[in-house]
Amino acid sequence: MGKKVLITGFDPFGKDTVNPALEAVKQLDGIVVDDVEIIAQEVPTVFHKSIEVVITAIEKHQPDVVICVGQAGGRTQVTPERIAINIDDARIPDNQQNQPIDEPVYADGPAAYFTTLPVKHMVLAMKKAGVPAAVSNTAGTFVCNHIFYGLMHYLTSNAPTVRGGFIHIPYIPEQATDNGAPSLSLDTIVQGLKAAAIVAANEREDIKVIGGTTH
Amino acid sequence: MGKKVLITGFDPFGKDTVNPALEAVKQLDGIVVDDVEIIAQEVPTVFHKSIEVVITAIEKHQPDVVICVGQAGGRTQVTPERIAINIDDARIPDNQQNQPIDEPVYADGPAAYFTTLPVKHMVLAMKKAGVPAAVSNTAGTFVCNHIFYGLMHYLTSNAPTVRGGFIHIPYIPEQATDNGAPSLSLDTIVQGLKAAAIVAANEREDIKVIGGTTH
Amino acid sequence: MGKKVLITGFDPFGKDTVNPALEAVKQLDGIVVDDVEIIAQEVPTVFHKSIEVVITAIEKHQPDVVICVGQAGGRTQVTPERIAINIDDARIPDNQQNQPIDEPVYADGPAAYFTTLPVKHMVLAMKKAGVPAAVSNTAGTFVCNHIFYGLMHYLTSNAPTVRGGFIHIPYIPEQATDNGAPSLSLDTIVQGLKAAAIVAANEREDIKVIGGTTH
């Protein structure tokens, strides 16, 4: 029987008018590869509202795996995140002008949740597909980490057999024409996310390969 | 009554023959500033042994605050760490050839511990002292994160009134003559650590200022 | 009457097994856009031989414009070069094990030649096409600068009505899967080079826009 992957992308935030995360997941919506069906969902770049939208989509679609995707302007690689931390510390306001500083995502939650996705296997699959990729050990402290933490908090309590995680993606070239920042084309990002989603759906255990960082 | 700060530094690791963390904390050993006494302790760059040495020093010196210091080659700033995570994932072997991959620091420990030091206040104090500084949200997955996690795990169970944290420091110029990496002089680092240690000793609550990262 | 652009790409050098410069110019070979015909030519990554191949191709094709293209691993943008300097200073050997250190390209040549291409207009056209681009003020001191200098030296003496220049391009993603370096997809690079080539063919004068660097 096939697996179902719910993949979410944020609407644009800050000074950006496009969010490659949303553009990328839209391109994956409805595709079926290797018996894995991918369903895309737009989420707002807003604290807490973003989590509510993910939970509603989980309840509706009953996926096997949930992957939230967000933009990490300045990164050069597609980076599955290892851990979500219980902190909201916004450098800029979200799309509804919320700017929490050093507040927990959930006051009664643990300090952090590890992803339940096989991040090193996902990285390997992306590299094989020709996509620059690496495990990241911080999803920051903005809405990206927030939705990731909220997702893992929900799954742990309400759907422990559903696995979840987060992937950060770089700018696309159109966002980087003037600022000197690194970027990857939307097509490269889509290929990476597709390869990662298939592995996430099919592999419950991660592989043991070197992929840590000294700092 | 005065406060006591125990500050630790690693011996050199990897291809480096000097560890600025150790050199810096040595210079702070025995000084008393603003009624705060600083005691330095060398620790080995070895999984678990490093934690044992810290614990022994805590039991001996009975400090109010413990700050572990490690090198983060490539960073431009002195960076107090926000969170320690329960993972050992070594990109290179430690000084006794241990190279754990994706193992927990403690199998029965929580996913992470937040520092109990006022990291944003420490950053502010360092900036006022003219030292480039910022809060970091990842201490990596090597011995630096390991000792930080081990420290917080010990304090939580055995000495909950003692506060603890970790500070990453850049290369010193002597390590960066050829590799193009950023560096800060030992004197700048020492001034930064001193300013941070005094604030850590005197301030139980952090200040609410912007200091998060979007990713 | 149409214009003819000769565009050259190096074969792979150093540890790389592919050179995106060559892959990109191959895709442009034979296309005609806006009355501009593009002819591609492979050149060896070898001091002096590379210049000979360019000169032979110029004599054969009689182009209006010559653009040499080379890889600049680590850059994030497609970068037309402003100036070629009279120095060979090789950090690594070329593909025939030549490694000149601080020797002139031509002992009787001037210190430098400015490009005769409208580099800022080319940058503007690339940005409009969604391609990250900027003027660069150094082509380095390896075979890229060497062929650029040799080209301008030849054109100045032998074909002063033919205009010439050099464009550096980033890695493609396939080269950057593991090293963390920035990259742009081959398609993005090809679109950039095409836009730049058309402007180079059609515009003799550059536009006056800000595009310098403080250092």
Added chain:
Amino acid sequence: MGKKVLITGFDPFGKDTVNPALEAVKQLDGIVVDDVEIIAQEVPTVFHKSIEVVITAIEKHQPDVVICVGQAGGRTQVTPERIAINIDDARIPDNQQNQPIDEPVYADGPAAYFTTLPVKHMVLAMKKAGVPAAVSNTAGTFVCNHIFYGLMHYLTSNAPTVRGGFIHIPYIPEQATDNGAPSLSLDTIVQGLKAAAIVAANEREDIKVIGGTTH
């Protein structure tokens, strides 16, 4: 008989309120080391005026060597420049609101002048002194390149036995407390400039060591 080195530093420019170049050269003013006397001179960050001030100081002090020093915010190393190019292309206005775009420094000057200082030997001496250093192949297109070009143009025509060059230095820590940029302490920079000045005074020929860049 001793040698005399004239070393110049710019006043602050752009948004900076201090220029480490000026602070550094002030500390070298009047010192005599290894039979080399160093004389410091402040220069304005203004196109053309800066050159006039240097020429006046040369005529007054009759040095053997002239080294202009400027700030290159963002660099990690002290970088002697290899070549000055005949272009003014200002990204920001100078301190008198001049902002030339793609104009020659001197309309009748050659495209470029190579430094007449032994830049690789200077780099070696700085590294031996523990100072991060490298040869740079571009001094940019702002007042730094401008004064360097003007200096070499003057010396070539009017004082061909006097040798000249330019050294770019990084930010100092006080400028980088908030922006995440790399920096070197003023003391490290002063030690580097001193080591470089002594070699510049005593060595007419450069050493043949690898120090080029592929791009």
